[in-house]
Amino acid sequence: MVAETNSTKNISVTLRVWRQAGPTQPGKFVDYPAKNMNPNMSLLEMLDVVNDELTKQGQEPIAFAHDCREGICGTCSLVINGKPHGPHRGVASCQTYTRSFKDGETITIEPFRAHPFPVIKDLITDRSAFDKIQQAGGFVSVRTGSPCDANALPIPKDSADLAMDAASCIGCGACVAACKNASAMLFVAAKVSQFALLPQGQPERERRVLSMVKTMDDLGFGNCTNQYECSAACPKTISHDFIARMNREYLRASVLEAFRPKSTSTAGGA
Amino acid sequence: MAKLESKVPSGPLADKWRKYKAESLKLVNPANKRKYEVIVVGAGLAGSSAAATLAELGYKVKCFVIHDSPRRAHSIAAQGGINAAKNYQNDGDSVYRLFYDTIKGGDYRAREANVHRLAEVSVNIIDQCVAQGVPFAREYGGLLANRSFGGAQVSRTFYARGQTGQQLLLGAYSALMKMAGQDAVQVFSNEEMSDLVIVDGQAKGIITRNLNTGEIRRWAADAVILATGGYGNVFNLSTYARQSNATAIWRAYKRGACFGNPCYTQIHPTCIPVSGDYQSKLTLMSESLRNDGRIWVPKKKEDCKKDPASIPEEDRDYYLERIYPSFGNLAPRDVSSRAAMRMCDEGRGIGETGLGVYLDFSDAIKRLTEDGVRERYGNLFDIYHEITNENAYKTPMRIFPAVHYTMGGLWVDYNLMSNIPGLFVLGEANFSDHGANRLGASALMQGLADGYFVIPYTIGDYLATQKPGSRPSADRAEFKQAEDNVRGVIKRLLSSTGKEPVSHFHKRLGQIMWKNCGMARTKEGLEQALKEIPALREEYWKNVRVPGSADTLNQSLERAFRVADFFELGELMCLDALTREESCGGHFREEYQYPDGECKRDDEKFGHVAAWEFQGDGKAPLRNVEPLNYETVKMSVRSYK
Ligand SMILES: Cc1cc2nc3c(=O)[nH]c(=O)nc-3n(C[C@H](O)[C@H](O)[C@H](O)COP(=O)(O)OP(=O)(O)OC[C@H]3O[C@@H](n4cnc5c(N)ncnc54)[C@H](O)[C@@H]3O)c2cc1C
Ligand code: FES
Numbered sequence: 001m002v003a004e005t006n007s008t009k010n011i012s013v014t015l016r017v018w019r020q021a022g023p024t025q026p027g028k029f030v031d032y033p034a035k036n037m038n039p040n041m042s043l044l045e046m047l048d049v050v051n052d053e054l055t056k057q058g059q060e061p062i063a064f065a066h067d068c069r070e071g072i073c074g075t076c077s078l079v080i081n082g083k084p085h086g087p088h089r090g091v092a093s094c095q096t097y098t099r100s101f102k103d104g105e106t107i108t109i110e111p112f113r114a115h116p117f118p119v120i121k122d123l124i125t126d127r128s129a130f131d132k133i134q135q136a137g138g139f140v141s142v143r144t145g146s147p148c149d150a151n152a153l154p155i156p157k158d159s160a161d162l163a164m165d166a167a168s169c170i171g172c173g174a175c176v177a178a179c180k181n182a183s184a185m186l187f188v189a190a191k192v193s194q195f196a197l198l199p200q201g202q203p204e205r206e207r208r209v210l211s212m213v214k215t216m217d218d219l220g221f222g223n224c225t226n227q228y229e230c231s232a233a234c235p236k237t238i239s240h241d242f243i244a245r246m247n248r249e250y251l252r253a254s255v256l257e258a259f260r261p262k263s264t265s266t267a268g269g270a
Numbered sequence: 271m272a273k274l275e276s277k278v279p280s281g282p283l284a285d286k287w288r289k290y291k292a293e294s295l296k297l298v299n300p301a302n303k304r305k306y307e308v309i310v311v312g313a314g315l316a317g318s319s320a321a322a323t324l325a326e327l328g329y330k331v332k333c334f335v336i337h338d339s340p341r342r343a344h345s346i347a348a349q350g351g352i353n354a355a356k357n358y359q360n361d362g363d364s365v366y367r368l369f370y371d372t373i374k375g376g377d378y379r380a381r382e383a384n385v386h387r388l389a390e391v392s393v394n395i396i397d398q399c400v401a402q403g404v405p406f407a408r409e410y411g412g413l414l415a416n417r418s419f420g421g422a423q424v425s426r427t428f429y430a431r432g433q434t435g436q437q438l439l440l441g442a443y444s445a446l447m448k449m450a451g452q453d454a455v456q457v458f459s460n461e462e463m464s465d466l467v468i469v470d471g472q473a474k475g476i477i478t479r480n481l482n483t484g485e486i487r488r489w490a491a492d493a494v495i496l497a498t499g500g501y502g503n504v505f506n507l508s509t510y511a512r513q514s515n516a517t518a519i520w521r522a523y524k525r526g527a528c529f530g531n532p533c534y535t536q537i538h539p540t541c542i543p544v545s546g547d548y549q550s551k552l553t554l555m556s557e558s559l560r561n562d563g564r565i566w567v568p569k570k571k572e573d574c575k576k577d578p579a580s581i582p583e584e585d586r587d588y589y590l591e592r593i594y595p596s597f598g599n600l601a602p603r604d605v606s607s608r609a610a611m612r613m614c615d616e617g618r619g620i621g622e623t624g625l626g627v628y629l630d631f632s633d634a635i636k637r638l639t640e641d642g643v644r645e646r647y648g649n650l651f652d653i654y655h656e657i658t659n660e661n662a663y664k665t666p667m668r669i670f671p672a673v674h675y676t677m678g679g680l681w682v683d684y685n686l687m688s689n690i691p692g693l694f695v696l697g698e699a700n701f702s703d704h705g706a707n708r709l710g711a712s713a714l715m716q717g718l719a720d721g722y723f724v725i726p727y728t729i730g731d732y733l734a735t736q737k738p739g740s741r742p743s744a745d746r747a748e749f750k751q752a753e754d755n756v757r758g759v760i761k762r763l764l765s766s767t768g769k770e771p772v773s774h775f776h777k778r779l780g781q782i783m784w785k786n787c788g789m790a791r792t793k794e795g796l797e798q799a800l801k802e803i804p805a806l807r808e809e810y811w812k813n814v815r816v817p818g819s820a821d822t823l824n825q826s827l828e829r830a831f832r833v834a835d836f837f838e839l840g841e842l843m844c845l846d847a848l849t850r851e852e853s854c855g856g857h858f859r860e861e862y863q864y865p866d867g868e869c870k871r872d873d874e875k876f877g878h879v880a881a882w883e884f885q886g887d888g889k890a891p892l893r894n895v896e897p898l899n900y901e902t903v904k905m906s907v908r909s910y911k
Contacts, residue, residue: 040658055817070653073342074346126482131339135447144323144723147397150396150400160408
């Protein structure tokens with residue numbers, strides 16, 4: 001998605017930034033002036049400039065997470081003017097440009113706020129809960145070296161394309177930050193759907209959804225109440241249809257698991 | 271002087287790897303595997319595929335990354351695709367052709383045996399990734415789709431929209447998470463390797479600093495694998511992610527690992543031009559765009575500032591099609607980048623700065639419709655729009671070359687082991703397969719080849735020589751010395767009473783490097799850089815300011831630590847470039863060129879790998895040489911005309 005544009009001239013703004021020295025310390029907003037900023041500069045570059053100024057004055061710069069700065073690694077995670085990843089649909093914080101703001105504006109910048117993502121410092125949160133959900137089933141159990149030829153298993157283009165839509169999740173956690181219940185449904189649904197749509201995902205289809213959902217619940221993520229703020233905040237505009245798909249998957253798996261005949265033997269052989 | 275034994279097996283090229291695996295490599299029995307601990311530093315394509323596969327084999331694996339999750343490694347940003355010699359298009363591809371293209375693309379500066387192995391296992395990579403559920407692009411019949419990339423005349427590139435690296439990394443990450451869930455791998459996020467520990471001449475551990483808490487820890491192991499990516503951020507501005515760094519490989523270099531061909535850097539022809547001095551990174555526009563986009567500049571200088579739409583067809587110079595008719599817009603990266611620079615040098619560059627050329631899709635839109643183009647490249651057009659505020663469906667993209675990849679890296683043998691026994695290096699961090707220039711879509715291939723299909727075999731050859739349980743204790747003096755070394759550097763940085771932020775120095779280093787060790791290099795320029803860099807480094811230690819403390823999350827300190835290493839590495843790059851008195855691939859010395867501006871190699875004098883060996887701070891490093899023996903291909907003048 002492409003951002004709308006406003007300014008073409010240099011602008012001056014005030015950054016109202018959440019500062020918090022550590023996980024257990026209290027935090028507060030602090031205002032920093034950002035003068036004469038080029039409209040083609042990214043918001044993160046604006047923070048770089050402010051940080052260099054703070055450093056020169058001997059103050060600690062603002063800690064914020066970033067890496068690729070092109071919307072793919074999922075590291076950046078700012079709530080900008082109350083919205084995870086800012087005013088524009090389908091972009092990450094790092095793809096928010098100065099031209100989207102007005103001269104004289106005060107821009108509020110906070111960390112993602114969600115109980116399962118505790119603040120580490122300033123604008124940086126701990127999102128390791130997502131790795132734990134992945135470990136619970138976000139994979140196809142295939143050992144290196146064992147597969148068949150890649151074209152031995154044709155996959156209809158439409159399924160592959162839809163799986164790719166789901167797979168484009170960058171794991172940033174904006175869905176959680178946007179949800180008043182801190183639900184991780186969109187994140188989990190994207191992974192579950194990707195594999196449910198592909199033949200490779202079938203053998204573990206039921207185990208996967210049951211286990212990932214359970215882990216999500218155990219980690220303290222909340223319930224989905226179908227407001228779809230998650231999709232609206234998602235930098236990859238992942239559709240909430242995948243949540244509906246996951247709910248079907250979950251129901252199907254619960255029924256199948258309840259009635260599945262199971263072998264009682266676990267013995268190996270000589 | 272280091273012993274550089276390439277360990278390339280004898281016998282016919284096509285049989286080397288198969289026979290070596292079957293007859294020469296030692297095995298570790300399954301019951302013994304769990305007695306060995308292996309440290310993997312990095313979880314990009316190379317690190318995560320290695321860590322997952324070694325854990326599947328039964329080794330105890332610890333994996334360290336600087337990111338808050340292994341899924342965020344820089345590999346995630348790769349756009350265009352991954353090569354494999356599947357010949358699914360029936361267009362004449364084969365393992366040999368992929369091998370040959372890669373050797374030629376690298377301007378005859380890579381090891382034949384390594385490259386052939388890479389081409390062989392490329393087909394297994396695609397099978398593996400598809401089995402993991404990587405959603406590659408497909409045709410309506412359900413089979414995998416391909417596109418072409420620079421330096422090849424066949425379509426062998428597999429892709430997942432413009433997000434191939436993301437999908438491959440998430441595949442490898444899922445394998446890693448699967449093994450982590452079984453406690454077969456322990457993953458340590460936000461944990462930076464800050465030094466390597468050598469015990470009795472072998473790599474036996476690392477020192478790390480936790481980036482959230484500042485805690486410094488020691489880790490002992492039976493073998494250490496570095497898969498920490500490339501070092502292009504020496505230039506400050508590059509297409510790399512901001513955290514990409516050289517610290518792990520540089521610390522290994524300072525502990526005795528040789529650095530192979532540090533000056534071989536790749537400048538990618540299609541990136542978004544620089545727009546201001548606040549700029550923090552350069553964004554790549556995937557090379558795949560050159561499948562359908564046509565590159566041009568105005569024929570007349572006076573047209574350069576005009577609206578491109580107003581320049582008639584006959585006044586446009588499609589210079590790549592003109593100079594390289596058989597490869598056209600798909601000429602290799604080094605060739606295309608230099609051609610763009612020559613156009614700008616002639617005064618025919620476009621855009622405000624005159625440092626740019628057009629990448630034009632109007633013909634493609636006529637042929638495929640706008641929707642057709644959107645389906646292939648939509649996300650790239652969106653990125654372009656976000657950054658430049660221009661709509662490339664309506665007006666041509668402006669592009670310019672930027673630092674993108676480093677072919678150089680730690681020297682490794684055929685087993686991917688450095689000259690320090692027990693230290694292995696995978697992915698972009700090693701120097702191995704791309705010679706003096708990497709072809710597009712070959713880095714992803716190499717990272718996964720190293721991790722899934724090479725190291726699982728070759729590490730056993732080393733571990734079989736180590737008694738199970740002989741791993742040294744982390745209480746040994748060598749660990750303490752390394753830890754003290756790390757603490758010393760941190761203390762020195764934090765106690766500096768200077769005035770300028772780290773970025774100030776990193777920018778200046780980048781400017782020196784880009785000017786003198788970038789797309790074109792000269793003796794004078796390199797000698798100049800070799801004076802300027804040490805002076806700037808000295809200023810750095812005097813005048814840098816690093817606020818905050820060592821025992822919390824401190825991003826200034828992280829960067830200061832990395833930039834300190836960039837200074838030293840930048841100097842070595844210039845020294846290597848100065849010493850290599852020839853032009854080859856990405857290393858272009860203006861003194862050594864043909865009248866048409868193409869690279870003039872000197873195989874007689876430089877048909878070798880330069881492997882630099884550290885001799886101590888303030889001392890000149892030693893230049894070791896590994897001769898390149900071409901048994902199958904004849905080194906010849908590379909032509910894409
Ligand atoms: C924008 C872009 C697009 C590209 N597109 C393509 C493409 O289409 N096709 C292609 O083949 N190649 C492409 N490449 C190149 C390719 O992406 C990289 O060469 C490759 O992904 C490198 O993988 P890697 O595993 O070696 O390292 P990386 O992915 O860089 O991973 C490095 C890992 O090391 C860790 N690390 C680093 N330092 C330390 C330390 N000191 N301590 C602990 N951990 C550390 C990091 O956390 C990370 O996990 C592209 C590159 C760029 C920049
Ligand atoms: S920094 Fe990578 S997505 Fe924003």
